[in-house]
């Protein structure tokens with residue numbers, strides 16, 4: 001999970017935290033998806049055919065993928081089961097991508113409330 005900076009520079013994050021509107025992967029409905037037999041099967045099948053991290057591959061690095069990621073995040077309305085919305089990522093790239101997406105969502109919520 002990405003951590004939240006606690007400096008005053010990020011006042012808006014604390015504001016949102018207080019509002020309890022952060023859309024995160026700890027939500028039970030996401031956990032239900034990732035724990036489901038259907039997802040496990042899809043994930044296993046996908047990573048078998050796409051064993052390398054696509055972001056690393058673009059940088060000419062060969063890295064074993066550990067995560068099947070949703071290109072458009074579920075929290076942003078992405079399709080959970082559509083193969084064209086999936087990509088293989090290594091742990092590192094997945095962490096970077098997820099942190100960025102979560103931050104973008106928080107900013108969006110914040111801007112809406114101003």
Ligand SMILES: [Zn+2]
Pocket residue numbers: 053054055056057063089090091092093094
């Ligand atoms: Zn990678």
